[in-house]
Amino acid sequence: MPNRLAYLGPAGTHTEQACITYDGGAACIPFATIPLVAAAVDMGRADEGMVPIENSVGGSVSATLDLLIHDSTLFIRRELVLPIKHFLLARRGADISEIKVIFSHPQALEQCRVYLAEHFAQAEAVASMSTAAAVEEMLKRGGEAAAIGTERAGVLYDTDILARGIEDRPNNMTRFVVLAPKDSPRTGEDKTSICFSFDEDAPGILHSVLDEFARRGINLTKIESRPTREELGRYIFLVDLEGHREDTLLSEALEGVRAQVSLLKVFGSYPRHSDSR
């Protein structure tokens, strides 16, 4: 039976492209939001779930971080890093000089700001819920509209491609994670993602927690903070570490952290993407 892989849809988004890269034989099932992807795995409607977690230009995907922190007991089983290319799509036969409206997700519009200012200074930018929804709205509007979307959306919706690779920064990359009921066994080239928080903020607690890793030579590959949702100025810290949670040193460090914090959640250990650091 093929792997049933839930993902943040609709079809034609970058997340669907990540699914195909991860497991070309999987049965891919789109869901409208990141929490619905996790719920599908929780309830056994899918074996694994694919969601974006971080973009090299936009930063972290808050909905995924908040899901891992607050609303899910799923683990991170894998990570994937994919280049993000934006395409300018239009109805078949559309004339690029006639384009007056450009649809896309606000983040995609933002990532193509320089291109749009140079080539479509007079066109109106209109927000859509996803890059794929933008293509649907563009097709409804007709020949005066274009949409910023993926190459795959161009194929799925049978559009013309007016321009390729219109993102302002050529090294635009997104990191995706595969969520599952279990994380991955040791491979020797692993990463571990955790979050922690404190009940009160003494000047040195964060420093003292990081000391557990620093004095064992364990490298942090990421540190991030998210609001607790309860009070402005109180944070949950998210840290990615080199190593597997079953490695002796990392396991000792995590015990040292647990003794100092009010919350410690291990999101999982998983093989490190070969191009990520």
Added chain:
Amino acid sequence: MPNRLAYLGPAGTHTEQACITYDGGAACIPFATIPLVAAAVDMGRADEGMVPIENSVGGSVSATLDLLIHDSTLFIRRELVLPIKHFLLARRGADISEIKVIFSHPQALEQCRVYLAEHFAQAEAVASMSTAAAVEEMLKRGGEAAAIGTERAGVLYDTDILARGIEDRPNNMTRFVVLAPKDSPRTGEDKTSICFSFDEDAPGILHSVLDEFARRGINLTKIESRPTREELGRYIFLVDLEGHREDTLLSEALEGVRAQVSLLKVFGSYPRHSDSR
């Protein structure tokens, strides 16, 4: 002459409400994006600029952080913390049972998700570029549409209010900052915002930088990381500290940091908002 205060517009957004709270006598000038607000101050078209920097539910406003890091030499002169209340607005005389479409900025739609699921499970959510643009689009669509926006947008656009305070989390707060050519003098109750980054990642550099503050008893009120935009996995760290950059201990600590990092930028020192920590 009144203070000329540029802000992230249009009129009727939460940022305009922050301007009125900050300086009721100011001449408020709306701009379409956060970089345009900063450019207006840079070029002398405004004395100060008001932008959101952090929300208690959504987290940091990336565009403001990226502006401070990469694209501006302006300082943070003040901070303000305001409660965020969302209102459901509709054309005068609209019938709440007839609503089929709800416009708003994706973040406002997200912040009212539980309310919308309970009361408007069948309605279509449509993305707009701002909560104020949502109200304009709602008015164009007619009586079957509603918009999530501010109370002030209801006044400016003369709409009905169908529901008040529909945000899922009652303690939804946003921190705004006032950008200006200079920061603020010492008051004794100050905060200082900085960012720093390293050329290479040795296991202990972040820990060693934070040690400069910890061993002087200087409290961190926030730590955040943003991508450098150059490479996935390389970060710029943003830290808020208690104290003024001219305080002896903090000044010494910043010199200690400067000796260890490849980039250190002080965004400014400013009076701490009395309710923020």
